[in-house]
Amino acid sequence: MPTVPAARLMDGTALARRTVEETAARAAEITRRTGTAPCLATVLVGEDPASVTYVRMKRARCEKAGIRSRHMELPAATSTEELVATLTGLSQDSEVNGILLQHPVGPHIDERAAFEAIAPEKDVDGVTMTSFAAMSFGLPGFESCTPGGIMRLLDAYDVNPSGKRAVVVGRSAILGKPAGMLLLARDATVTYCHSRTTGLSEIVAEADILVAAVGRPRFIRGEDIKPGAVVIDAGYNPGNVGDVDFDTAAERASLITPVPGGVGPMTIAVLLAQTVDAAERQLGL
Known part of the structure; x- marks a missing residue:
């Protein structure tokens, strides 16, 4: 069997840094033209330490990229209906461009119902059925x-x-x-x-x-x-x-x-890039 030299590393950290720099420049242009920075709303159910840390990291990256972050913390006992109502409200809020529901959300919650409460045009995490269909058919939308x-x-x-x-x-x-x-x-x-x-x-x-x-x-x-x-x-x-x-x-x-x-670093970089994509589409820029 043929052999190959030791593998080259695919440096996601460096590529993510370049992606975020490009995203920050686009966010700054939106802010210059409209007076308002793009906004990502994050929703966290419960206090899972890994999820808390991950959301905190995403919000910090938003700040560095010139993206406003709105954070909502809900108690672990939140019902599916309550979570759906929260996500529906954010979907209807014209000041919010993208929505991230941190998952997992707990076994008592219908996660799919929660995801589907996110408006497709704000699904910057690419978790709705509409986004999956867009990926499958090569249509405009947001990638996971x-x-x-x-x-x-x-x-x-x-x-x-x-x-x-x-x-x-x-x-x-x-x-x-x-x-x-x-x-x-x-x-x-x-x-x-x-x-x-x-x-x-x-x-x-x-x-x-x-x-x-x-x-x-x-x-x-x-x-x-x-x-x-x-x-x-x-x-x-x-x-x-x-x-x-x-x-x-x-x-x-x-x-x-x-x-x-x-x-890992590319996941957050794409989230930020797609938040700015969403803002540009919603503002017609």
Whole structure:
């Protein structure tokens, strides 16, 4: 079997920095022309430490990018009806350009009903069925932020999916499924796998582009990676461990994302960029 040199790292931190700089320039132009900065509303249910930290980080990035942040904290006991009412109100608020519902929201809440309460034109996190349909049919809309970040990473490193065999390991509604749709839209031949797929190793071994998004630490073994493949690790597990066994995979891949510093920074960068996109569309700029 042919061998390849050790993989090059796909630096998501550097690309995210450039993306945010471009976004900040666009936000500043909107502020100059209208007198008001774009606004992202964040909604947090409960006090999950990871979610609290993540929302705080997003709000800080908003400030650096010249985007106003409106934050709403709801108690953990919030009902589906109450959350839907909050999101509906934000959807109807002309001063809000984008809405982010931090998830998960708790097992007692119908998360899909909550997502669908977000107006499609303000769904800058790409979580509604309307956004998924737009991604699937190549229509204007908002991409799920992590898959959107993955596509920007591929573009930055001159990886053209056209004609390539892409394997997505994971089927979540906001990561695995839309990642496959975006790759398919770029003419990749896409196979979806998950934790119950039989013969997973053999399928992974055929991937020119591998997206790991299954949520299990080191679930993908390095020896199963096709020599020269591009490996996108969208997993994040305790201890800064991804879904791919990085050390062994890096010996066979041509390009690989680190964890942290790969896909993660791009998720927030795309969220900010799409918030400014939303503001431009709503203002007719």
